[in-house]
Each structure stands twice: as C-alpha cells, then as structure tokens.
Amino acid sequence: MEKLIITCAICGAEVTKENNPNVPYTIEEIGREAESAYKAGASIIHLHVRWDDGTPTQDKERFRLCMEEIRRRCPDAIIQPSTGGAVGMTDEERLQPVELLPEMATLDCGTLNFGGNEIFVNTETTIKNFAKVMNEKGIKPEIEVFDKGMADLAVKYHKQGYIQAPMHFDFVLGVQMNATLRDLSYISESIPAGSTWTAAGIGKHEFTMAAAAIVMGGHVRVGFEDNVFISKGKIAKSNGELVEKVVKLAEELGREIATPDEARAILGLKERK
Ligand code: KMH
Ligand code: ZN
Numbered sequence: 001m002e003k004l005i006i007t008c009a010i011c012g013a014e015v016t017k018e019n020n021p022n023v024p025y026t027i028e029e030i031g032r033e034a035e036s037a038y039k040a041g042a043s044i045i046h047l048h049v050r051w052d053d054g055t056p057t058q059d060k061e062r063f064r065l066c067m068e069e070i071r072r073r074c075p076d077a078i079i080q081p082s083t084g085g086a087v088g089m090t091d092e093e094r095l096q097p098v099e100l101l102p103e104m105a106t107l108d109c110g111t112l113n114f115g116g117n118e119i120f121v122n123t124e125t126t127i128k129n130f131a132k133v134m135n136e137k138g139i140k141p142e143i144e145v146f147d148k149g150m151a152d153l154a155v156k157y158h159k160q161g162y163i164q165a166p167m168h169f170d171f172v173l174g175v176q177m178n179a180t181l182r183d184l185s186y187i188s189e190s191i192p193a194g195s196t197w198t199a200a201g202i203g204k205h206e207f208t209m210a211a212a213a214i215v216m217g218g219h220v221r222v223g224f225e226d227n228v229f230i231s232k233g234k235i236a237k238s239n240g241e242l243v244e245k246v247v248k249l250a251e252e253l254g255r256e257i258a259t260p261d262e263a264r265a266i267l268g269l270k271e272r273k
Contacts, residue, residue, distance in 0.1 A: 003256045003257060003263075003266070004219060004220060004246075004255045005044060005198065005258045005263040006041050006043060006257065007080070008034075008038075008044070008045055008221070008222060008242070009048075009225035010034055010046070010223050011050065011224060012226070013050075015225060020235050020236065023054075023228070025053070026052050027062075027069050030047075030049065031069035031073050032238075033240075034070040034073060034077065035073040036240030036241075036243075037223065037243045038074035040241075040247060041243050042243045043077065043257075044080050045074070045078070045080065046142075046223065047063070047070070047079055047080060047097075048085070049062045056085065058083075058095075060100065063096065063100055067100060078260055078263060079103070080105060080106065081098070081102050081105050082105070082106050083098065084108045084120070087114050087120050098133060098137055103264075104168075104269070107127065107131055107142065108146075109122065109127055109153050110145075112146045112176045114175070127157060128157060128160075131162040135163075140168065140269055141163060141168070142168050143167055146172050146175050151169065154167065155191065158192070165192065166194045166195055167196075169195060169197040170200055171184065171200065172200045172226075173199060173200065173205060173209050174209075179201045184216070196218075196219065197218045197219065198213065199212065199213035199219075200221035200222075201226070202227065203227050204227070204229075204232070205227075206226055207249070210246050211249050214250050215253055220250075222243060222246055223243075227242070230245065
C-alpha cells in the first residue's frame with residue numbers, strides 16, 4: 001500500500017477557544033499549531049486563518065503572513081488554503097488565498113446544511129469558476145465532498161474539463177453523510193480509478209474514520225477544524241497530539257507515513273524548487 005498522507009486541519013473557521021483553548025487565532029499560534037502537526041507527521045496543513053480575536057477571514061495578506069510563518073517553521077510542508085472560508089462569505093472573499101499560488105487549495109463541490117440556519121453555498125457557477133481559476137494558476141484542488149452527490153458532481157465537472165485528473169478527494173464524514181464504513185466504502189468506490197482520497201471524520205468519528213482509511217488505502221485528515229478531543233471528554237493539547245494518534249494507528253496497522261515530498265509524488269504535485 002502507498003504511504004499514508006496525513007493532513008492536519010489546524011484551525012477551521014467555526015471552532016473556537018471556548019471549544020478548546022489551544023485553537024489558534026494569531027499568526028504565532030497558527031505557526032505553533034502547524035509546527036506541532038508537521039513534527040508529528042503531517043505533510044499537508046489545511047489552512048483557514050483568523051484575525052487575532054478569532055474572527056475567520058480569507059484576507060490575502062493575513063494568509064500571506066500565516067503561510068510565511070508556517071514555511072519558517074515547517075519548510076517543506078504542503079500548505080493547502082481553504083477556499084471554503086466561513087459560511088456567508090462571498091466568492092471573491094473566499095478565493096483570495098489562491099492569489100498566493102499555493103500548491104493546493106480546497107474546492108467544495110456542492111451546497112449543504114451547516115447546522116442551525118447555516119447553508120454553505122457552492123453553486124455550479126461557483127465551483128466551475130473556482131476550478132477554472134485554480135487550474136489556470138497550477139493549483140491542485142482537494143475536492144471537498146460532504147455527500148455522494150458532491151463526488152458525482154466533481155466527476156461530471158472533470159468530464160466537462162473543469163477539474164483535471166488525477167483528482168484528489170477529501171470525504172468529510174459526519175456533517176451531512178454519516179460516518180460509517182458503509183458510507184466510506186460506497187463513496188471511495190464511486191470515484192474514478194487513479195484518484196486519491198482522504199477521510200475526515202468529524203467529532204467522535206475522527207479516529208474511527210482514520211483507522212478505516214488507513215486499512216482501506218486512503219489517506220487521513222485530522223485537526224481542530226474537525227475535532228478538538230484526543231479521547232472521549234479529553235481536550236487535545238495540540239493538533240500535533242491528534243496527528244501522533246494517527247501515526248500510532250498507522251504503525252499498528254502497518255502503514256508507513258509519507259513525508260511531504262512523498263506526498264507530493266503521490267498527489268502528482270510538482271517537485272519543490
Ligand atoms: N468552513 C466551511 C464553511 C473548506 O475548507 O474548503 C467550509 C470548509 C471547507 O471548511
Ligand atoms: Zn476547511
């Protein structure tokens with residue numbers, strides 16, 4: 001089986017210091033959490049940024065400063081900014097970090113309920129425009145999939161020329177689709193051969209979905225964006241602690257961890273200059 005790529009979603013846009021005091025807001029805190037994940041074995045840092053008071057932002061300059069801080073501490077990590085941002089942001093706001101030409105960025109492939117009155121809107125026009133811009137800039141999309149229909153839409157847009165192969169999917173389980181082995185098997189078998197995928201189990205599902213992905217040949221995402229607990233009722237000290245737990249699972253299950261450059265090769269990213 002190919003080596004395991006661990007992505008760490010260190011911050012997100014929704015989780016707060018009230019949920020876990022170690023959730024990063026400042027540039028220094030973002031750097032600290034990225035470094036903890038990287039040192040533990042994460043090769044990809046999925047990045048949202050905040051203002052110092054915790055408000056989520058897609059501000060390009062804030063992203064630039066956070067990415068510089070991450071590169072200083074984790075020189076070869078793959079930085080993957082979010083273009084999802086937070087619910088209610090405009091497309092223009094959300095797209096700002098792609099101007100910094102990261103190696104990857106997220107591409108959310110459908111609209112979904114996001115709890116309460118919140119709807120995370122991704123129309124066909126939005127998705128195709130984001131895909132086109134990323135393609136023009138040579139940025140590999142990580143296709144964010146919250147249910148099976150979104151995977152189908154991504155394949156349709158691929159066939160229409162908007163998303164290039166090999167496609168890389170992130171299956172987010174526990175927001176809209178259930179976090180079960182049946183769901184993960186069904187969705188991971190529904191994508192084109194030659195694609196890669198990672199599983200992000202939300203909340204209490206983080207480590208069960210991680211274990212499943214490890215044995216199924218997928219990759220794993222963990223991090224405060226998805227879950228703030230290291231075990232039932234116990235707050236994680238850092239994102240690194242969550243990554244360490246995945247590394248231990250992978251060791252037990254006989255799967256080696258990919259370095260960032262090995263992750264680049266698996267994902268078909270260009271080599272670092
Ligand atoms: N915060 C969500 C509204 C992404 O990073 O692309 C969107 C999200 C997905 O987190
Ligand atoms: Zn995100």
